[in-house]
Amino acid sequence: MRAARVHGPNDTRIDDIPEPHLRPKSVKVKVAFGGLCGSDLGIYTGGSPSPGEHPMLGQSGPHVLGHEFSGYVVEVAEGVGGVRIGDLVVVRPNIACGECASCLRGELHLCTRWAAIGIHGGGGGFSEYVVVSSDQVHVVPLGVTAEVAALVEPLSVAWHAVRTSGASSTSSAFVIGAGPVGLGVVMALKAIGVSRVIVSEPSRLRRELARAIGADAIDPAAADPIEHVRSATGDEGVDLAFESSGASDVTFTAALTSLRPGGTAVLVGLFHHQVSLDAAALLFTEKRIVGSFGYWDDDFREVIDAIASGSIDPNPLISCVIPLRDLVNRGILSLLGSGRESQIKILVSP
Ligand SMILES: [Zn+2]
Ligand SMILES: [Zn+2]
Structure with a gap:
């Protein structure tokens, strides 16, 4: 499959890599749209923040970029409930260890060992498929588009x-x-x-x-x-x-x-x-x-509810949709240059 991977500073490439395999308690998502974020620009120019293996994700680089994404569920591990093949989902990319003092206080978004999919490893939204733990997916109700679902994270x-x-x-x-x-x-x-x-x-x-x-x-x-x-x-x-x-x-x-x-x-x-x-x-x-740093599931749920009820309409934030092959030229380099004047959120479609 095609995936944008960070090889070093100013060196992000569209590579052909193997599709990820379903793991226990996980779901496989076919990415619909990935949003390009200011932190992606920082990772592009500076290189991956953890180019090697992050202890929470156990995967060596180069890592796939993209942490704001929606997609359709194509496989579900045995015993996983609440999500079915075909569901439109948005993925909460951050992961907590569950053991540090912050996690034990219930402040999972402040985990001292935190990691995020699309930043520290574990696949990412600028690719065709991602396998994520089932507790990181939020099913989006009917009527919410896949484009809008990609904006739930920001x-x-x-x-x-x-x-x-x-x-x-x-x-x-x-x-x-x-x-x-x-x-x-x-x-x-x-x-x-x-x-x-x-x-x-x-x-x-x-x-x-x-x-x-x-x-x-x-x-x-x-x-x-x-x-x-x-x-x-x-x-x-x-x-x-x-x-x-x-x-x-x-x-x-x-x-x-x-x-x-x-x-x-x-x-x-x-x-x-x-x-x-x-x-x-x-x-x-x-x-x-x-x-204020990041979010956790209650933030995702309330944003999805606000979109579904119409009290938030994120559509005006979407400037354009570009194909994955144009991620660097029409996406990242545009936002690092004059594109900041004319773009808000660029969505990438694999
Ligand atoms: Zn972001
Ligand atoms: Zn923790």
């Missing part, structure tokens, strides 16, 4: 961030960065009834999408986002800020200064460098900074 990142923030329908929120996760945060906030959402985003296309979902979107190059937040909140500041860009000291600081006293900033965009913090200002205002 939307679960956003859903988990909104859960972590403690948002309620009366909250006010400021979202920095309207990429797939930032737009997902806006969708999740809207789904729980939050009416006051301000977005700061330099790309015109992304601002337009944020407005279409019901946010007040501003261009940080044209207006000072903090002044805008202040004037929109009677000089008070917002209850919640979501840093979903991971861009710079400026965006990190903006997340904190946009808050009212006692407000909460959620970090959901991945920073690749250190940022500086005015610790005294944090102390005097009792603002909180919390990280």
